[in-house]
Amino acid sequence: MNDPPSRRRPRDTGEGQPRARRIRAGAERRALVPLAVATVALLAVVFYYPVATVFVEAVVVEGAITLAVFAEILRDPFYFGEFARLLAGEDPIAVLRDLLGADRRLGIVGFTAYQAALSTVASVMLGVPAAYLLARYEFRGRRTLRSLTILPFVLPSIMVAVGFVATFGREGTLNTALAAIGLGPVELMFTLEAIIIAHAFYNAPLVARVTTAAWESVDASAIETARSLGASPFRAFRDVVAPQLYPAVLMGGALTFVFTFATFPIVLALGGFQLATVEVFVYRLVQDLNYAEAAALAIIELVISLGVLLGYLRYEARHAVRSRGARPLPRRPLFRLPAISVREVLPRVGLGIYGIIAAFVFLSPIVSMILASVIAADGSFTLEHYRFLVDRQRTGAAFQVQPWTAVRNSLVFAAGSLLIALPMGVVVAVLTTRRYRGRKLVDAIAMAPLAVSGIIVGLGLLRGLVFGVEIAGWRIVIAGSVAIVAAHAVSGYPFVVRTVAPGLEGLDRSLIESARALGASRARVLLDIELPLVWPGVVAGAAFAFAISIGEFSSTVVLATGTDAYTMPVAIERFIGRRLGPATAMGVVLLIVTSISFVVIDRLGGESFGL
Amino acid sequence: MRALAYSDDGAPAAAGPDSPPAVELDGVSKVYGGTPAVEDVDLAVREGEFFTLVGPSGCGKTTTLRLIAGFESPTAGTIRFGGEVVSGIPPEDRNIGVVFQNYALFPHMTVGENVGYGLRFQDPPGGGSTEDRIAELLDLVDLPDAADRDPNTLSGGQKQRVALARALAPGPEVLLLDEPMSALDARLRERLRVQVKAIQRELEITTIYVTHDQEEALAISDRVAVMRAGTAEQIAPPREIYRRPSSRFVASFIGDNNVLEGRVRAIEKGKRKAGTACVAVIDVDDAAFRLETTETITAGDRATICVRPEALRIDGGTSRLTGTVESVEFLGETTRVQLGWNDREIILRTPDPLSGAVTVGFDPEDAHLVAVER
Known part of the structure; x- marks a missing residue:
């Protein structure tokens, strides 16, 4: 009879194991932990710390904690219109009468919600x-059309704004066509x-996407059952x-509201300061170096956005119907009508309009x-605008925006943030699954970075790490x-996770x-099995x-103020x-870069993208 | 039979009652959010034994296997491999081979890479090269030329054989099989069953097998644990499980059976002491059945007895009952007949279809006393 313990071959500590393999196994075993720690640390430094800085900025005035800044904003008709009077303690009925009147004032927050x-x-x-x-x-x-509904996620909003300026401007295509x-x-x-049309351009595909998914999951036999009854x-x-x-429609609507409530580049480009939304005004306050008010306003905005989102999520939790249709509804051919009847023709006429x-x-x-x-x-054909992009514009003054610098910065930042966002996203994906x-x-x-606006992150980074932080006698700048790059990585990595x-x-x-039963450690399984299998994702x-970084505008425009670290979207805005x-030439470059990204996403991971 | 380098020290130990347990579960429980999946299970699997956990779905058999593999950790109790406690040891260090129902072949690797995957973490047993070991294992499962194939092009049975080769390649101490044949059709299942059993015999590897198919459990195992609601109701060799079920559940779960309840009227022959056989007369409704038992039993006890359908003979036996044919199912080699008798169902097997009133009977040694209650 054999001695049973001698048959055991402990895999990691056995004497028969070569040293190198043992060390490698040990390193692999612990590899995930430092990666996770690094991700958390980066997130804390470039997201949570800056956002906290903004929050502190809003409530600490001259060393004392106070809510005075908030109280002032809430009672200021400039921000809250007639509602401010309500908050200031005026008679609600009088306020309501004024609200229904013709010359009501909504204030900036009210206008933001209204638009x-x-x-x-x-x-x-x-x-x-x-x-x-x-x-x-x-x-x-x-x-293809269905895939295109994912495009707005990667299209830079400033590029869309340029497109609409080119359409609606005094010499835009719309007026040229009308004149003809x-x-x-x-x-x-x-x-x-103009703002609403641009927002619809951006968000209607999102509504279409989630609604299509819901429609496709309706089981045909449920309808057949209803008909048979x-x-x-x-x-x-x-x-x-x-x-x-x-x-699904409500989800699309709630997300659209949240996105357009925090809208920034589109309003900045198409509305200017006379139609300013909260986000635009926060930006303006930052430029005026009025940081406390900017921070307080940004937090009010965040609270309203999160409130809407939370309200929606609570609704969703109660109404979650996630039945994957066993047999989806059959699709009718669009162009070959099965019969000429009102029921067949009318919907198609509607769809045509x-x-x-x-x-x-x-x-x-x-x-x-x-x-x-x-x-x-x-009115003649020219490539001069494109030539301008690669020229180093020696003529311009030092403070002027240099197009080539913008192109180069965009690409370098995008590459840099990709290198950070990818491992971060993968680690978070592993941790959350x-x-x-x-x-x-x-x-x-x-x-959380998905819900917090880029302005807040940019503002926090600017006021904290860029201006310098004192830690134990060391000044960190x-x-x-x-x-x-850090802000871009933070706004891009949730998409890697998704x-x-x-x-x-x-x-x-x-x-x-x-x-694992064959001897692979957890980290080794990730490298050998999981990542190769989800590689397209x-x-x-x-x-x-990459696309998010290329198109990111909100935090970049805050952080690039007064530096030569501007990117294409910032240059476009200027x-x-x-x-x-x-x-427009830069917009076309952005369009090409983001379209390539879109094709890659669509071919490899569009189906599984969780939105 | 070719000599297969299986483990470093040559031939493994043969199965036998005096072998030390290769895998031991001692009061093992697993609770998921308040619901116990496995409750206080004790079992000892011997070296080289083919041990099967069988039971209906939800009985805890797969959880038990996952606890042994280390994919889950027990809420209470200890698990030992060869006498060593393995709690806290991750699955990759337990020296196990696992085969799942859905094959779980790595789709991005060739068949050969799949089989060789475990050899990335340890040297091939027997000291040869990795390539030789892969060839050897593919030979063993009868897929000698499949090394370069894409696993997605294989049939279900082939995939399962590759999964088996992959699990065996590093020379594991314990082979764990989780319903490995449930996804295959009946004919293939029977063929693969014979093959798996032959390989297990050849390698003499300790094997723990999970199945819901009681017939498969009886066919393939050295010993069977019948599980129900998280506990092991009976652990015994297949013949004993079949002939002497220790509970009403085991009696009715394993094979077709007639389970009847009655009261002991008298002890006819032999002593009433445990361990010696006696014949007891048991009243079931208006009939008196005689059965042989070694259990301690006295007149007035409530008794549960079982008689296998094949033990019931038409107009034969000493204990008889007359029932009416309620249904007849033609099964090929036999016909399964269901009789109605005093609101009970009596199942029997006959070569020919029956109808009307039928009298059947059995002999004392063909009936088994499942449980006694005073």
Whole structure:
């Protein structure tokens, strides 16, 4: 009989193991921990610390804790309009009467909410028919069109703004086209309409995306059951389909409201300061070095945004219907009608009218921007605007924006933030897909950068690390460009998480367990099994991080103030009023870079992207 | 049979009652958020033994296997491998091989890379090269030329054999199989079962096998633990499990069975002491059944007895009952007949279909006393 212990071959400490292998195994075993610690530390330094700085800035005035700054803002009609009077203790009925009056004042916060509400309505009106088209009809290019709904996530908003300036401007394509058919010029620049159309461009695809997904998960047999029980097609839609669409439409609407409430580049470019939203005004206060008021206002904005988001999440928790349709509804051919009848023709006519409106909203800014970038002042074809980008502009004064510097900065920052965001995102994805107590908290902490505006992060970084922090006698100062890379990494990595985590979540657990039973450590399983299998998601996440950095505007414009660390979006904003040509040329460069990123994302990870 | 380098020190120990336990569970429990999945399980798997955990879904058999593998840690109790406590040792250091129901082949590696994966972390047993070891294992599972193939192109049975080769390649001390054949069709399952058993015999590797299929458990195992609601109801060799189930649950879960309850009227022959056989007369409804038992039993006890369908003979045996045919199922080699008798169902197997009133009977040695209650 053999001695049983001699059959045991402990895998890590056995004498038969070569030393090198033992050391490597030990290193691998511990590899995840320092990576996780580094991620947490980076997040703390470049996100939580700056945001906390902003918060402290708002409540500490001359060394004493006070809520005076908040109280002042809340009671100031400039910010809260008639509501401020309510907060100042005036009679609610008088306030209400004034609110219903013609010359009511909304204040900046009120106006921000108002334009966000209108933008939400416009986005839903433009998005839901698209969902109907995508979910219920079959036509060439349907998949491509569906993929394109992810594009707004990567399109720089300043580029969209340039597109709309090129469309709505005095010499924009819209007025040129109207003049050609003998109609007078329309003045849409610096109007609420322009802002709302631009917001709809941005957010309607989001509404369409989530609604399409919900529509596609409606089980056809549920409708057939309703019909067999006597419901008319309309009743079946109302009783079976619609209740499954509401939550999705509401989700799209809630997110649109939150996004447009915090809108910045679009309003800055299309509205100017006369139609300023909260975010624009925070930026203006930062430029005026009025940091305490800027911080307090930014926090009020954050609280309102988070309030809406939280309200939505509570609704979602109560109405979560996540049934994957066993058999989705069949799609009807769009162009080949099965019969000429009112029921077949009418929806298609409606979709045709919708198509024209949608084409105007979605295509005109892109087309106008491309046209404006190659057309000279006299109307002839030119590449001068592009030549301008690579010229080092020796003529310009030192304080002027140098186009080539902007292009170079954008690419360097994007590469840098990609190198940080990718490992961060992967580590967070790994941490949030494990099962353990407190996972939800980790998820929330890691995803918070999605909800906090870039202005706040930029402001916090600027006031903290860029201006310098004193720790134990050491003065820590980081350069503006380093802060920009860090801010970009923080705003980009949640997208890496969102593309990698679903893949990890979907991996068969027995693959991981098999590898572990064969002797692989946890970190080794990640390298050998998990990452190779979710590689497309990792590449898609990288493309996201790159595109987000290239297009990031809010924190960059704060951090680049007064330095030469400006990027293409910042340069565009500075060019936009005076030199539309170079702005559109840069917009086209951004469009190309982000389109390439989009193609990469779409080919590799678009399906699994969790939004 | 070819000599297969299985472990460093040559031939493994043979199975036998005096071998030290390779895997031992001592009062092991696992609670998930207040719900116990495994409750106070004691078992000892001997060196080289083929040990099966069988039970209906949710009985805790897979959890027990995952506790042994180290994928989960027990809420209470200890697990020992070869006498050493393994709590806190991660699965990769337990020297185990695991095969899952869904094969879990790494889809981004070739078959050969899959089989060789465990050899990245330790040298091949027997001292040869990794390539030789991969070839050797693929040979063992009868897939000699599959090394360069993409696992996604294999059939279910082939995938499962690759998974088995992969689990065996590093020469694990214990092989853990979690319903490895449940995804395969019946015919293939039977063929693979014979193959797995032959490999296990050849390597004499301690094997713990989880299945819900009682027939498979009986066919393949040296010993079987029948699990129910997180506890092991009976641990015994297959024949004993089949012939002498120790509880009503085991009696009805393993195979077709007629389980009847009655009261002991008298002891006819033999002594009433434990360990010696006696014949007891048990009243079930209006019938009197005789059965042989070694249990301590006295008149007036409530008794649960079982009689296998194949032990019931038409117009034969000493204990008889007459019932009415309620259903007839033709199964090929036999016909399964269900009789209605006093609101009870009596199952029997006959070569020919029956109808009307049928009298069946059995002999005392063919009935088994499952449980007694005073």
